[in-house]
Amino acid sequence: LRSVIDLLNNNSSTLDDIRRLVDVDQFLNYWAAEVLLTHYDGFTLGSNNAYLYFSPEGLMQVLPWGVDQILSSATPRETLQVYSVNRLAVRLNKFPAIRNALQVKLEALLKDSWNEEGIIQTLRKESSRLEAYVKPNDRETFSRSADLLYSNIRNRREQIAAIFDPSTLGNIRSEGAAGFCLNNQDQRNGTKVTNIYRCTEHPDQMWELRPFHEGLVQVRNRLSDNCLNLQANDEWAIPHGWTCTDHPDQGWRILRDGDSVRFESQRAPGQCLAVDQIYEGANLVMRNCNGESLEQRWRFR
Secondary structure, three states: OHHHHHHHOOOOOOHHHHHOOEOHHHHHHHHHHHHHOOOOOOHHHHOOOEEEEEOOOOOEEEEEOOOOOOOOOOOHHHHOOOOOOOHHHHHHHOOHHHHHHHHHHHHHHHHHOOOHHHHHHHHHHHHHHHHOOOOHHHHHHHHHHHHHHHHHHHHHHHHHHHHOOOOOOEOEEEOOOOOEEEEOOOOOOOOOOOEEEEOOOOHHHOEEEEEOOOOOEEEEEOOOOEEEEOOOOOOOOOOEEEEOOOOHHHOEEEEEEOOEEEEEEOOOOOEEEEEOOOOOOEEEEEEEOOOOOHHHOEEEO
16 A cells, blocks of 8 residues: 555656556546546545455555445536546546546446436336335425436436537636646635646636627636636736626636737726736736736637
8 A cells, every 4th residue: 555655646657657556447447437426425536435455466446435425416526527636546637548548438338337217217216115214304305305316317428528528628828827727726606716726637727618798708617617707897806716697797808819818807898817926826816908918828728
């Protein structure tokens, strides 16, 4: 176990290095199952509820335990990301071959095992048996929970397709702060989530540009389901994240400068999203739009 820990803490470790200590193929099956079933309290997203087993060949395997939180949530955090919070998943997710293999595993599960209506029919039968033992005061809650479960089962195929659709998501990379990306750490409304961190494939940095009013866009974070929001008109104002709405605070005009873009606020015309300082966790600010300023230039990819 110590060898595995040291290996995962070494950022220069190769995929072959990991394969010498971890049964990667077994883990891919486990990982795909947790993503398919939205087991957010499991190993890959919650670093929880799993056993570590070492085979006679000396390879570490991950075995499930406490699988009681599956298909029970419909928020983007659980439904619209590759589960890669656990250190092993984080390291493996950096290798394109592994990410591709995970996608293949999920697509195979959907094709061969995911019969939505068949699963729901079985669950309805079991639900009707259990309902007789539910206290009268709890039956409405029981019914709502069952309906949520059925809905999540029906939606899972489309959600997984969206996770791997490269046209809908990407980093928003700063040109003025090379190697830094727009980041969202805190999922609560109104927090200063528009900071910058070193660019990764972490869901904190996965954004989509959604059509808004009159040629504008919303800048939406997939993980939090919050949109880039501005509530002040003055220069140096700090934007933040807020639940996506139709309010003009969330409208942004794309100003193109060659291969890069600037984001001009609908609320504060003439003000553009900019980098102020360059360090991990630095807040972003609004500055008077200037096409010559690298601090205001971004690339979406």
